Amino acid sequence: MVNIDGRLSRKRPADGRAITPALLSDGLMILDGFWIVLSALATKFVLYFELATSDAPSTRHLAVALITSALTLIIFRRRRLYEIDEIVEPTGRIREVLQGFISAVALTLALGFLLKVSDSFSRIWLVTWVSICGLGLLLIHSLSAGLLNRIDSRGMLARRIVIYGVSGRTVELLRRLSLAPSKYSVLGIFDDVSPGNAPCAVNGGLEDLVRLCRSQPVDEIILSLSTLEEERFKAVLERLSELPIAVRFCPPFSNIAEYAKGFVRHQGITLIEVFDPPLRAWDLVIKRTEDIVIGALALILFSIPLSLAAIAIKLESRGPAFFRQERQGFNGQRIRVWKLRTMKVVETGASIVQATKYDPRITRVGKFLRKTSLDELPQLLNVLRGEMSLVGPRPYAINHDEAFKDHLPSFIKRYKIKPGMTGWAQVNGLRGEISSEGDLRTRLEYDLFYLEHWSIWFDLKVLGLTPLYGFVNRNAY
Template sequence: MKASRTFKISSNTYSFLYRLLDIATIVGSFWLALAIYGITSHDNYLIAMLITLVVYLYTAEFFEIYRTWRVNQFQQMVLTTWAALIVAFLSLILSLFLVKQTSDFSRVTIAIWFSQAFVLMFSWRYLNHKWKVTRRKLGFNLQKMAIIGATERGEKLFNEVAKHNELGYDFVGFYDDRDESRTYNNLTIMGNIDQAVDEARDGKVDVLFIALPSIAEQRLLDIILKLGDTTVDVHIVPDLVMSGLMHARIDHIGQVDTLSVFESPYLGAKNWIKRLEDIIVSLLIILLIAPLLLAIAVGIKLTSKGPVLFKQRRYGLRGEEIQVWKFRSMTVMEDNDKVIQATRNDARITPFGGFLRRTSLDELPQFFNVLAGHMSVVGPRPHAVAHNEEYRGQVQYYMLRHQVKPGITGWAQISGWRGETDTLEKMEKRIEFDLQYIRHWTVFFDIKIIFLTIFKGFVNKNAY
């Protein structure tokens, strides 16, 4: 007999129903579009509908649309669904173009079909979301929940439950073996852990969340064994050690389950998607800024002696050393074991170089690094090798930023953590935002960062 999996990926409880609703939306919109425009269906149209449906379902699975979404991610869920729909229709149009069948189809009908599906995909999700929120607020189908462990994670969980009525939880209280003076923020305790087990056994609690430190392994096992004699739903809330992992993703090696701790977010096809994004964006930008690149090069030659470009050693993907290109903005070409960061009114910066640095124009040659595959448009900014060696032993998880390619712009930079890191705290904040980006990477996150960079990322008070 094949061994069952220890873990399984969380999916939406109603994922099968949601798939059926999406299928009904695409098929129903198709027939309605034909009726509106007075088209008599034939085999070509049916094949087109099947192509669109198959591509949408495949893309939806790839984007994990039917997984469990957090309660504050409704907007992202809708955007992801729309993206899958756009991919499906673009694939249809491309297929028709390649087989030279576009003349056999009504463009207006396809436009009506897409528009209706676009609106209906949002509409049923919005109504479902509002229905859940409303019925929870009215007190229907509430579950009594309690938290074992008056810890920081326990308090955060309680705050989330208090904020989101649509979760459907009626909070009973905290249970902990410690007295209130020893708990996090002196949280009010309803009783000890054995009392929580008794409440569960008596049916007074429906759901129990265990928010104890993971180091208390034996204590956790004892509690779980006791709860095995009840019918209560039990969940373990990861503590700060577990929640600090880069990607707590379940994987399988044969019949053995593993939990990933540190790994790149670009798994499988996502690596190709990220690379395609980099090639398209960098090519477009290089074509657009070619005259500007030439003008800057002339400006550098006219205002100071030395080469136009400055190459500096940086760490790239997996910590491999790369050469990063920049417009020269200083009178020196430092790339030693000890690199002194630029400071305000730094005498090494040329007048024209100061303008380039303040406006980030000195970074523009790095789009050629992106095209060559050494960098990405969006990612953690590359630090000089000397700075990497200095900080990797001082900042926790520092080197994890090299799980992805360095970027021209990044989440830390547009969030205000750009420029000189003259204190350890500043570098820690930069790394914190870099790791946030890696944990939550999506194509839409990249687009958001690029958009914000255009409007507020070029000029910064900390850049000099």
């Protein structure tokens, strides 16, 4: 991680807040669904001691519990009972919780009556389960309301906001956000052309804002410009597009809103959506889980080939079997990636010469390792450390990144997510030396397509294609 003064820190950069309102909301929903099913089966077991058997009645009770659970969650969501503002109500909207659950039970009973299966269930079980389950839901929502009130009152869920631009709208925006200090935390106000008699304190310019966003977590950047000079606005957007942070635009006049594609509202102020981070909330949790589980299994699976490769390297030439090179990681932070040595020299400095065909620096063992991409396998350690991901844009040497950005400024957008061991570009045959701007542009298009269309299924597709198309390629040397 790069500190605000530009020094390299050994602390791993965070790619998002561990606890977000979306995760808490979804967590409560999952807890409700789990409790409804668990209470149904537990009541059946206690009353009849039949849960351990595989008889049909137990299966029917499970089906009823799942249907009731699904209906309850649908009703709760329609009544906005999983929105943080509603959960933190003093009573957690207890009456709404009870009414929603009873409505779900009534719909389940009506369905059972229509299908003529209601006689298959004990009335004692039904009354006992509904009573226990209803009380449990009330308790869950009451405790959740108390817990989230404490978290909210300490500002732990506050959106961390940075504002760029000083205008009359900025003052009004600050006033509105200050009305809810537990929900919004303004980290700074920045502007490059603010007037001398600015109505609020300015903490620096655009580059200062970018440094702040790279040195600490920021949830949202709000653009509040007094005028819309095309060139300046375009330059600001180009710079902010490099950050994995949501960017909103607070229009200086209201009628611009009708041309926007999306809006968000903060305390009655309408903001136009400009950029969103590629991965948010559960996306980050799912992708990190994927990296840990598959990465750990892959490290175990490839431990013997890695050991044999390391021995072969040591036998062929002097020098370390493993070494680390500095790369650019998530949000432009510096990371050090592990590699197997494939050359007679170890290049880890600021200037690394890209390998070419018939490169005399490459050893015989190294040629095989590079051809099959086995030299990249130690990066599984970077994946488990959270510095890289299994799937994502491939990282390049720092000096290569700088040169690529000079030819194609939008190249830096690749780092809005963690770099990957393999990627969509690699399984489409784009490996090895970048010999032209057209080649660079094509790789960037594949990487940005991955960012825009990410899903767990997309990741699994890339991982599945990697042994077929990503490991061996005639352009890899």
